[in-house]
């Protein structure tokens with residue numbers, strides 16, 4: 001192995017350092033004994049014995065170091081090697097820290113410095129990584145030189161589930177020796193856990209929503225086959241309820257399918273130019289009956305000229321249907337729903353089309369606003385069910401808007417109504433209204 005011999009210009013310079021020390025000691029001892037033999041009249045035999053002892057003593061450390069060197073291949077890391085290792089650690093996309101066998105930091109990347117700002121080069125990582133799970137895994141990896149994996153909850157600055165993998169890596173270190181270093185890599189598991197939680201919630205919610213009308217249906221079937229078999233009046237009433245429950249189930253399945261279809265094509269932006277004006281008119285016409293039932297006037301303020309966006313006609317129909325129907329159902333007490341279309345400029349300066357659906361009903365309390373577009377989220381579950389709602393409408397609206405590369409704004413002042421605004425990038429500025 002290459003041993004660092006630089007820095008000496010003496011006669012012994014080309015010799016290995018440890019051999020050089022032994023040679024100097026032997027030379028000094030030889031000269032001293034020769035002087036004693038010549039000047040102090042020392043006899044040759046004892047002088048030779050003393051020289052032999054000094055020679056043995058001088059050679060022992062050299063032997064020992066040589067043994068250690070061959071066993072551990074001790075050498076100093078070259079600057080090029082150190083730079084290469086640092087570049088590998090720096091280039092890792094996740095937080096990564098390389099520790100020496102004692103647990104001192106050799107290299108760390110920017111992501112690791114951000115994750116644990118207390119980490120310092122050449123200092124013990126245990127002092128900076130305080131989570132008990134990390135310390136235990138680190139201790140075990142240091143004791144056994146085997147890989148370890150652990151997950152822990154990092155609560156600063158926000159709750160994050162992190163996975164730590166410790167991998168032993170044989171590597172030359174600036175502290176000497178090609179020893180088993182430890183590579184710590186951290187992976188943020190939070191998005192994965194959230195998706196998993198959402199998936200589990202979704203399945204639980206969907207099956208609960210389907211089971212409720214199903215239970216009602218089978219209950220009424222049992223009653224009609226049993227005690228109410230010959231009761232014409234009860235049969236009439238139960239069949240009406242069964243019809244409502246069956247419609248609710250059909251609507252729920254419909255909404256679930258629409259949602260999954262939109263999600264599947266979320267990455268493909270619609271590329272057909274559609275005129276949004278007749279779409280809004282068609283939806284308003286289709287809801288006139290509901291508006292009359294709820295004694296609500298729909299005031300429409302949209303231009304007579306075409307307003308084109310790159311869009312999916314069917315999806316846009318569902319979107320406006322959901323927004324206007326919600327306004328009629330939940331904001332009926334206001335007696336009026338205003339539907340308007342304007343062109344404006346987005347925050348980034350791009351022209352956009354904004355469709356606003358405003359009602360003057362009870363509005364929505366601010367704490368509910370951020371969650372309204374979550375699947376199955378309702379402000380009042382009983383009210384939503386009574387209105388034939390599935391809790392999926394606004395989630396579908398959000399997905400459709402996002403697929404169209406637009407934005408959904410929800411504003412509300414409690415007791416003064418709510419405004420839902422769907423913004424879409426304008427297809428051709430030349431055709432702006």
Ligand code: ADP
Pocket residue numbers: 322326327330331359361362363364372377378379380384385388389390391392393394395418
């Ligand atoms: P639903 O099928 O229950 O109508 P949505 O996703 O369409 O589901 O709406 C979610 C919830 O948002 C509704 O249950 C209702 O509580 C509330 N909401 C939606 N639109 C309005 C509105 N215009 N005014 C007041 N509350 C509303």
